[in-house]
Amino acid sequence: MATIRKMRPDDLKDVEYVCRMTAGPGCQKDPVLGYRIARMFSTYYVRECYDTCFVLVDDSDKAVGYILCEPDYKRYNKIYRKIDVPEIKKLDKKSGKQAWLFPIPYNFFGRKYPAHLHIDILDEYQSKGYGAKLMDALFTELKKRNVKGVMLQADIHNEGAIRFYKRHGFKMLSTKLQTATMAKNLL
Numbered sequence: 001m002a003t004i005r006k007m008r009p010d011d012l013k014d015v016e017y018v019c020r021m022t023a024g025p026g027c028q029k030d031p032v033l034g035y036r037i038a039r040m041f042s043t044y045y046v047r048e049c050y051d052t053c054f055v056l057v058d059d060s061d062k063a064v065g066y067i068l069c070e071p072d073y074k075r076y077n078k079i080y081r082k083i084d085v086p087e088i089k090k091l092d093k094k095s096g097k098q099a100w101l102f103p104i105p106y107n108f109f110g111r112k113y114p115a116h117l118h119i120d121i122l123d124e125y126q127s128k129g130y131g132a133k134l135m136d137a138l139f140t141e142l143k144k145r146n147v148k149g150v151m152l153q154a155d156i157h158n159e160g161a162i163r164f165y166k167r168h169g170f171k172m173l174s175t176k177l178q179t180a181t182m183a184k185n186l187l
């Protein structure tokens, strides 16, 4: 049995672990790749906006899943590119470039959908309805804050996740460069 609570800064290590473990076999085996992916997709949120993020925790209060959300694309663009991208660039130039490019869809669609999210759950907790509960917790939080829309990016081949997002009201905005960009109105 797992439960949902607001994220705290001290969830960082567990959140980065979930990020690595759910990003495919390459990230599970290769610690450098795992670090890069976790640095790109999870570290920022625990540091900068944990108050709009939720974790799924096991009986020992350890995070086994999460929904990460930055409600303000402009703030994300500024801080992520200033603090996180240079760190990722230290690994190699290509990773730095990829990290720098990542916010582009958020900036392009951000006026209509200012928030964006990442959701991941460890294998053994998947397909039990926890993803739906994390989505509900986030939508309630964002509506309370008058955030008008939320978007996300997913690998175009991740059909299970895309089906999951459609079921939760997300519409496809674009499918460029192997990436599905999806969004949902909240107000």
Ligand SMILES: CC(C)(COP(=O)(O)OP(=O)(O)OC[C@H]1O[C@@H](n2cnc3c(N)ncnc32)[C@H](O)[C@@H]1OP(=O)(O)O)[C@@H](O)C(=O)NCCC(=O)NCCS
Residues within 6 Å of the ligand: 022, 119, 120, 121, 122, 125, 126, 127, 128, 129, 130, 131, 132, 133, 153, 154, 155, 158, 159, 160, 161, 162, 163, 164
């Ligand atoms: C996608 C994910 C967050 C959904 O959460 P969940 O708790 O498993 O979802 P729920 O139990 O509420 O709903 C089940 C649906 O989730 C999706 N899903 C389930 N397992 C999945 C998996 N391993 N990978 C991708 N999607 C999955 C399917 O659409 C499933 O519906 P189906 O039964 O019709 O196939 C979760 O499965 C997950 O973390 N998957 C691996 C990481 C991932 O792909 N994250 C999204 C990156 S963009």
